[in-house]
Amino acid sequence: MENMNSKRILIGNGCLVTRDKDNPYIENGAVLIEDGYIKEVGQDSVLKNKYKDIEYIDAAGKVIMPGYINAHNHIYSAFARGLNIFGNHPTDFLEILEGTWWKIDRHLDLNQTYCSAIGTYMECIRNGVTTVVDHHASYKEIKGSLFKIADAAAIIGIRTCLAYEISDRDGQDKMKEAVSETCDFIEFTEKNPNPMLKAMIGMHASFTLSDETIAYCKEHNYYGKGYHIHVAEGEYDNLDCLEKYGCSVVERLNKKGLLGPKTIAGHCIHISEKDMDILKETNTTVIHNPESNMANAVGCPDVLKMIDKEILVGLGTDGYTNDMLESVKVANILQKHNSRNPDRGFLEAAQMLFQNNASIVSEMFGEQIGILKAGAVADIIVVDYNPFTPMNEANVDGHIIFGMSGALTDTTIVNGRVLMKNRKLVINNTEELLENCRDASAELWRDLYER
Template sequence: MTLLIRGGRGFHGDPPEAFEGALLIDGGTVCGATPVDTYEKVRILDADGCLVLPGFVIGHHHLYATLARGMPRPSAAPQSLIERLERVSWRLDQALDGDLIELSALAGTAEALRCGVTGIVDHHASPRAIDGSLDRVAAGLQAAGGRGVLCYEATDRHGEIGFEAGLNENERFVSQYPGTTQRAMVGGHAPFTLSDDHLWKLAALGARHDVAVHLHVAEDDHDQLDARQRGAKNVTERLERAGILDGRAVIAHGVHLSPAEIGRLVEDRAWLTHQPRSNMNSEVGYLDAAPPAGRLVLGTDGINGDIIAEAQAAFFSLRDHDAEGAAETVWSWLAGGWRLLSDAFGLPPERGFGWLHEGCPGDVVVLDYDGASPVQADNLARHLAFGISARHVRHVIVAGEIVVRDGQPTKVDANDLRRLATAGAERLWARMAES
């Protein structure tokens, strides 16, 4: 089926550029100037008065956390990131089973789509249900209609057997993809939960399959302290020794990396993901040493699927730390998700995500944005910072398929999903209480 989006005002790229005319998508790809009557069947999507943009990307997410919102607080409030992991996150991931994994991915993807997100780079953990877990994440993501890049966060938390199970799940999954809308990376938790030998094994697996290694790094200062105890100058040197930086890498957080370390990461084709809401929630500090333009990517770290809200939090926290901070800077961070996703899918930047030229992926968000002031290419970033929100998402298209129409998902029933998710959350919380 060919899709024609007509009537809207189009913007794409970084910095944003305006484009004119209707948008034609066939076979999941944006078409050029081919006349519409060339196609046998054309479905028309009205975008009159709306903004038409490339679909957004979450550069670092934990879909497995979708059902955790509202869960009972731990008996004692965490006083550090390690305590938060021990009392909340690690109890959550250990309570997951296959059905809860798939339901979390389905509900989390459906939510993200309704926020204008078409691509999710996910970092999964379920230490008591490792084997086949990425298939369950993929099934939930696909059922909702999203595009994703998945990995399993291998760790030494559960000994050698636990690490090998996580490594094997990464290898099994990365060996069976690419798919049309899904790709794989190699995942690990954080360096302080991985031995040097195990970091090397992750790097070797990534190199063998030519995919990035996706890790949490220096979310707080524990990775740096641990690296020095293991004989390295800092955590970046430790990653370098293990070969992680010989190929592509996705480094989540990096709050406690020095400017020199971040510069070293960027030299080695690494991406750094920034999750300001999660950083504030975990009280780990602010990412002050940002890399050069183009290598920083916004993520949500499992907070939710609203990357527009994340971009606004990024803007206001930037302004709080830098009076010269500009909305255009944060637009570039948001656009970093397009560059990262293009890299994961093996697409050249000029024909990858974030553009709606001929030959680019047909991933689109239509925003029914009623801003009171003019919207132009040179002020779109400021409208994103001060006006646009998830409530303006009207239609979402992934690979040419309408997955959200008039604000509602098309591939799942929103009411049925809400009932399933509520029941699943209650079961998850009960399992956590038993642990």
């Protein structure tokens, strides 16, 4: 794919946080971008002298680092912001699904899906999020929905991996239509290789997937894609599995051949140590979504034990926010609170966001992502953060987690393209896009209220 921004750009004169263990921190560093990739990393003075007649972004008093990665998101939930569904007073997670999320996805048309993606991706760029792994559902209009989200991603310029949430909850015809959309989209991404766009097979959760549906999904996995599925997010998922199949959700998914190194298991809250061992043995990736888990009152996963067992645990938002620094802050304190151990949580939260998320999407996209080194993709942010305490290689994560927020992102670059500079989006028709989002969300709300 031809890069839309093939010119050279040098970003320098800032503190450089590379996430490269061989060269992790440069006090006054610079990064050279060329054709969507990082060409060189080094001292600002050296690179400025070496590359004189190219665009220079001065990051004085700021921090230059890799863009953030959201490993589990739901674009379809975007228009819930500010929405109050009358008479909806859930008392448990299943009532939340039935009264809010499934109600929304049953009313989303293609334009509303597209606008949900536009709004989400724009806000991601504003918050320094450069890669999003999304798990979508819009059961009113399934066909073409993943393509609409991909169109939105291309317009905004973000890197994304998409999956459709296959489920039995709206009947077999809708389930098969969701599988068809999944197959069409995967085939499109395979026949039109694009370093900015990937696909997975999305599945809702064990309790809305019959054995027959799981078999149907596997039969249609023509390209050997990984599965993106919610696992034991609420207690009901496991109780349903025990009653119907006599085993835990993790055991059932393993027996069905859904687990493995390409699969993402979202949440994994109500799982046993035996389940964890299965996840480890199968090299299945787990994604922690702390704010969503707290908001839904579903409990807290034992992320610390999973990480101790060397399970690859990444960090997502589950659609709750588009600010990954908000998510990592909560991950830190939630694990401390849950374990009642003030000495745990911080290192693990940082590992999930900065190290594990990078590993997950690098494998997914076949590129080096989440690192500033020669050969890596040029997904870079500049953060307006000039600390009043010393910052260095040893304590930089403490500054990021306790001192920064997504709103401090000054510049966002994805695939070598400047998408935001000086806090202003460099995207055509920004106001028109936002107005379209407001109109589409208002239309959805009217439809929900009328019913």
